[in-house]
Amino acid sequence: MSDLDRAFKRAFDDDEPTTLGSGWWSGAASVFCGSLAMAGVACFLFPDYLTTAEVRARLPLNWARAILQVVIVLAFILGLISTALRRRKVMGLFGMSLASIASILGGSGIDFTLSNADAPSLGLDWFALNVLLLAALFVPMERRWPLRPEQSTFRPGWTTDTLYFLTSHLFVQVTTFLILAPAHAAFVALDGQAWRSAIAHLPLVVQFSAVLLCADLAEYGIHRAFHAVPALWRFHAIHHSSIDMDWLAGSRLHIVDVIVTRAIVVCPLFALGFDQRAVAAYLVFVSFHAVFIHANVRFDLSRLEPWIVTPRFHHWHHAKERAAIDKNFAVHLPWIDRLFGTAYEPADRWPEHYGIEGDPVPPDLIPQTVWPLRNRGRG
Template sequence: MSLDGVFRRAFGDDEPTHAGSGWTTGVLAVALGVFAAGGVLCLHMPDLLTTPDLRGRYPLPLVRGLIQALIGLAFLCGLLSALSRRRKVLGVTGMGLALAASLAGGASVEIAGPVSSRLALGLDWFLLNLLLLAVIFVPLERWRPLREEQLVFRPLWTTDSVHFFVSHLLVQVTTWLSLAPATILFAWAARPEIQGAVKGQPLVLQVLEIVLVADLTQYAVHRAFHVVPALWRFHSVHHSSTTMDWLAGSRLHLVDTIATRGLTFLPLFLLGFDERALGAYLVFVSFHAVFIHANVRFRLGALEPFLVTPRYHHWHHASAPEARDRNFAVHLPVLDRVFGTRHLPPGAWPAEYGLGDGRSFPESWLGQTVAPFRRRI
């Protein structure tokens, strides 16, 4: 059984989900309860569960306030859901998680001794990024939906959540594997005079240059992942999504993520861009990559010819034969124009997404992760 089936069975809640049914508050209660419990876990085991690069930067009083608010809101939503819904499972789960988080010390758990581990899981990164993306994209997809009937919890959302969870938990390892080849193997190729000139430019100009350089590399790597059969085995995981939304972009094989990031970073490293400009690009790319997969009918107006939109990238995921191996650009549509790979029927959206080869594809995270290493997918 797929993870989806497990989840539906676990909650066993097939009652109506309309406004006032206690469904939304129930789901919110569970989600907030998970965030609250995760936050308390991070306070208990910061050595093991918090990203070393981030943990020193947290304004702790604010983080504690956030955890306290999450506990309170999870309990309140759980109570409201349980009062208005015949099946209490969601509400009770939310209240249970809030209660467990409180009993485990809540927001006031003391951090014992100095936190000094240099290798840890990124539970904090997972929780913060998921919270931020959900707060932005769930309302956005409700406000301007492309497919109105599509639910937040659509088929295989659990598989994509596991992809999101694992890639965030292993953030330190994947980041290291992405950066190490450039910094260790290619340090000899760096030219201080070039790096000095690049770094001396205004930051805004550097960010624009990073977008161009990064997308030129991404275009080449992305296209290679489509046309080289051994690479397509890994990238086909990303294209196996038959539903597009803000979570769908997370479905990426770790080999795909590390290879693409590592190769994209190489020219940026050699050119020696300012760290602040690289940081700004990272923030942009994390939101833009999620946005272009989202279930939103969003127009970017005058920006559309210059920046990849959801409609543009949705065509990259279309299962129709004429859309195959098209729209490789991640940020700049002009690249597909230049290289003759653009496909954007005026005003239209794809009818269906996915591999379109009629074959079944593994549905679980584990199945999708091991599939490329097997002889047959």
């Protein structure tokens, strides 16, 4: 358990049940919506520094206002439900307080004026929208079809993974720049090649399949290197330090792991000159698929297992079991592992335990960030 986990427990925990109808879920959802409402209001108040051009271009302003309004109202309603149902009112009251402050500051009616659209910006809008969408999709899914019903949404380490999710979104401008730098260089170096325009004119479905293949071959190579080279493993070990798997666990990635892996994965996509729409479709696909394969869900996907990486395939990649170590490196196409002899797919079985033998990695974000630089040797 991390220090932040303990702080949350102290602030919100009590000895009452957390089952549906106990006011626990409505309270947690109220705090979640209240926090998002504050983030939304901050984005409206300081759009130059907190919103990104990419989100502004795609999300109409009236939609953004409607989403913010709904989130504020939800924080109030859920807070009221929680305070009515629960003896200890702290969660419901806290959620409603956040929603009140968001409303007093102007709520969804704040003027949205950009004075310096080119200012360096934290992607708070991108974080808030993504966490809202993914939490709304995956939390109910994990409660309805859990692989491990006994595992809480607020399992040990959830705050650490939320911080990874937050920081990776807030610094999206810097990381995107670093990730795309080699790809841009490759794109420029190969400009004017006839085969590139041939690729760009292939049907989009063919291009999307080719993008998936190129990306996962690159992922396979660099992922295997991250496991095989001790200096790289220390960075990648952070991702493997989760002892519970769920939708948030996939966010736990050292910044060096994120930049190196993604730079290598996107390089061929730009170098080969694929149509931007095929690459964009891949980026949307990967943002859901990467979350899904870590999720605490038990679906029968045996028909898909030969073709596409399922949660079971990737859960085995995180397994503690000796036979599963350094297996299942592909993240989209499992037959790449079969082709290279690194697939581990026991029939009808899920791993018993996840993580690294001896649990060498500390539980909090900052110690985890410096851990690879301090610790030599595997584990």
